[in-house]
Amino acid sequence: MEIPEGLFGFSDETRFLLLEAPTARPIVFVQSVRSPSLCFISLPVRVIEPNYRLSLPEEDLNSLKIAGANAPEIGRDVLCLALLTIRERRATTANLRAPLVINIAAHRGKQVIVSENYSHQHPYLEARMSAAC
Amino acid sequence: MLISQRKEGEAVNIGDDIEIRIISVRRKVVLGIIAPRDVKVTTRKLSDFALENTMAAAHGLNREKPFAAPPEGEQCIVLSFPAKPRKIAKTDR
Numbered sequence: 001m002e003i004p005e006g007l008f009g010f011s012d013e014t015r016f017l018l019l020e021a022p023t024a025r026p027i028v029f030v031q032s033v034r035s036p037s038l039c040f041i042s043l044p045v046r047v048i049e050p051n052y053r054l055s056l057p058e059e060d061l062n063s064l065k066i067a068g069a070n071a072p073e074i075g076r077d078v079l080c081l082a083l084l085t086i087r088e089r090r091a092t093t094a095n096l097r098a099p100l101v102i103n104i105a106a107h108r109g110k111q112v113i114v115s116e117n118y119s120h121q122h123p124y125l126e127a128r129m130s131a132a133c
Numbered sequence: 134m135l136i137s138q139r140k141e142g143e144a145v146n147i148g149d150d151i152e153i154r155i156i157s158v159r160r161k162v163v164l165g166i167i168a169p170r171d172v173k174v175t176t177r178k179l180s181d182f183a184l185e186n187t188m189a190a191a192h193g194l195n196r197e198k199p200f201a202a203p204p205e206g207e208q209c210i211v212l213s214f215p216a217k218p219r220k221i222a223k224t225d226r
Contacts, residue, residue, distance in 0.1 A: 009183030010190070040189055059170055085189045095189070098182045113175050113182070120177065120185050 001102060003109040005063065008098065013038060016109070018079075018102075028081055030100065042081035046074060048094050048124050053116060054080055054101070060112045064103045078103055085121070093121040 006013050015033040026047050032038035045052040054074055056064075064078070072078045079102040082094040096118035102109040137145055144154040151172065156163040166174050173179065 007186050008179060009186045038190055040186075057170075083186065083189045085185060087188075095182070095185055097177070098185070111182070111186075113173065113177075120182060 001107045001109055003100075003111070005110060007040075007100070007111045010038070028079075030081065030083070041084045041086065042100065043084060043094060043124075044074075045080045045082045045094075045096060045099055048082055048122065049096060049118070052080070052096065052118075054078070054099075054114065055116070056101070056112060056114075060101070060110060063110050064101060065106045065108055066103055072101075072103075077105070082122070084124070091123040091125045093119075094124045095120045096122045 001016050001018060003014050003016060005011065010032075013032050013034060017031045017033060019029040019031055021027070021029070026043060028042045028044070030040040030042050045054075052074070055071055056066075061072070064072075066072050066077065074080045079100075081100045081102070082096050083098075083100060084092055084094050086092045096114075097120035098111055098113050100109055100111050135145075139145060139155045141155050141157055144152050146152050150167075150169050152165075152167040154165040154167070156165045168174055
């Protein structure tokens with residue numbers, strides 16, 4: 001998967017693999033191709049927020065190469081992943097404000113900033129995960 | 134830092150194409166911002182997102198902790214869409 005603009009703070013990282021491990025589902029590992037030690041942990045936004053709404057400005061639609069007048073649908077046209085920050089002795093948070101959106105057909109992604117008032121540190125703690133931490 | 138007093142309806146301009154207008158001042162200040170499309174307007178600085186990503190990645194670098202990376206030795210599935218998921222060899226990390 002190509003992320004031509006990279007991620008915020010990681011503009012040189014433009015190629016990633018999305019990995020799923022059967023025991024860690026629904027977690028998606030976002031693994032850098034260039035840097036083996038760089039791996040983000042993410043969850044589909046709707047696992048965290050079932051009613052998550054994604055509306056993208058034209059600029060983002062263009063860089064994701066999403067054509068058409070209709071807003072892209074999560075799960076059908078795009079994957080929408082929230083990167084997780086796992087903190088010591090504090091709730092794991094999910095970045096719902098700047099999710100990683102991936103055009104499924106084009107294998108092309110971008111970390112976008114959504115205009116809805118979601119937090120970039122949305123508290124989220126899955127029981128299974130908290131037990132493991 | 135430029136500190137400028139403005140009343141409701143007045144504006145501050147930055148360069149030729151960015152305008153910040155005071156819409157209303159009551160309990161909260163309501164700002165209207167007009168800027169070209171390529172200027173990202175956000176209430177958070179982009180550096181906040183960069184910092185958040187760095188913290189998110191920090192855990193990915195820490196192999197002592199679970200969930201730092203795909204569990205070692207476990208078969209992972211590369212999500213290659215729209216084709217069927219393809220199994221790859223055991224992770225060697």
